[in-house]
Amino acid sequence: MSVATARRRLALTRFANSFRHDQSGMTGVVILAIFIATAILAPILIPDAALDVTKADGGRFEGPSLSYPLGTDESGRSVLLLLAWGTRISLTVGIAATIISMVLGTAFGIAAGHFRGVGSHALVGVTDWFLVIPFLPLAIVLATVLGPSTTNLIIVIGITSWAGTARLIRAQTLSIEGRPYLERSKALGAGNWYQMSRHVLPNVFPLVLANTTLTVAIVILSETTLSFLGLGDPQAPSWGALLDRAFSSGAVSRGAWWYVLPPGICVVLVVLAFTLVGRAMERIVDPRRAS
């Protein structure tokens, strides 16, 4: 075990060194660090009153000024403060939904690659079904049945976005299944669970991590879309919910660009940052795929 631990630590150091030399990957890390700091510090820096419609002191749809650097929304709140608070909600939903998606995807992928026969066919069938069915209509249907809340939003995104990961992990599992050490462990009487958790999982894990960052990017876009359609918690001002309110309160026809532009820029920056980090990790972990 200690040999394996030492080897894994070495691999990790080597990974960190290669990553540090990847320029676009590091750019992504810096952008993410800024947003994560905003998300963590938001409750300390922003007084609760800033989010309260009844205590708002700005005018309706006021343009940017010194006291409101990004102008005000339809009820006179500062868009900048709403945006900072939105970072917290969008990132939380994004990361939580990604965890569900990765756990499901890895479990389905490893199981589909490990087992043979009917069970494997059934798992592949379920994965294919989720891959074919259009994401947004499926998510809309699920979210309508579950009702609008942040938890339900996380669940809906989680169960509609795992299939791509499952397919990737299954392919990797199949290639690991043929290796001699797995045969040896089978000969020594290792059960299915032991084989999957001790041998297959550590081997697919780097790929899972690289895929995670790419999934977060897609998940955050999905969150924005679903919240825009009013399927999230109406009380939680995520970036998508901000855009929904801007749209339904007529910010577009008033030309209130300061209300519409910033949430979108934030989404683009965060999604781009996760994509850059994910692609950099993929280049290091799996150089063949990321040509």
Add this chain to the structure above:
Amino acid sequence: MLRAFVTLAFVIIFNFFLFRMLPGDPIGLYARGRNQDPEQLVELRRALNKPLLEQFLTYLRNPFDSTIDSTRFSRPVWEMIGERVWPTLLLLGTAILLASLIGIWVGIRAGWKPGGRFDRMSTGTTLILYSMPEFWLGMMLLIVFSVGVFGIPGMFPVGGIASPGADTSSPMGWLNVLWHLVLPCTTLVLIYLADYALVMRASLIDERKQEYLTLARAKGLRDTSVRKRHAVPNALLPTVTLIFLSLGFVVTGAITVETVFSWPGLGLLTYEALRGPDIPLLQAIFLMFSIAVIAANLLAELLYVIFDPRVRS
């Protein structure tokens, strides 16, 4: 072929049972604010109190039944969908056509000289477009080009498919529709072409490593003809397949962009159904979109067999 039918069968089963899980009283929702004969309500309630299996069999007999009414608009759902299909086809058809032409052209230029100036610029741009919520791009285009800010005059209409009262069967009416089409179509083209350009670029880069290109060069062919006659036709195959396979992604864009531009298609209908929520309508829309995507997938597989002799055996 078989797989497509199995997938469709699961959509229908899923569609039926998922909505039966909804809490609340569907009849109460249906009858709210309406002068309904109480006896008719009793009749409706009796229909819903039938055993689940019996209801399922009735649904299976014809999921496209013309008696399925929308709870919000009190009209047959399939009739409403039928009306909304054409605007969506017009918008998506134009957008996909333009996006694939531009996307493939960008992908070829970028992928033929990877790492070059054009490649770095176009890959950067496509990555940014790829990270954009499409409805946000639409809202920004609306603010800039139809409301007008910073001294830019508003040139395009704020929404709809034609000006009120315009006769859409005359040539002037067509121009009017075209003028309304510009902004929503531009939004979708920008979002879709990012995807197509990235795939075309990747598949051309893959193709560049093939030995037959070295042979073509060794024969003394010029760079342009190596690209045009040898590399591009082969690299096109995965891209064209992707265009069909990406219909699920296309549908997502249609729903939000049609909402932003009040384009009276299936996407806007989905948004209207959501506001209810109008369950029978949502159910029908989900079934419709799924059928479209499954059909596109099937078509992609068939095209692949026709164009790529290697998979035929």
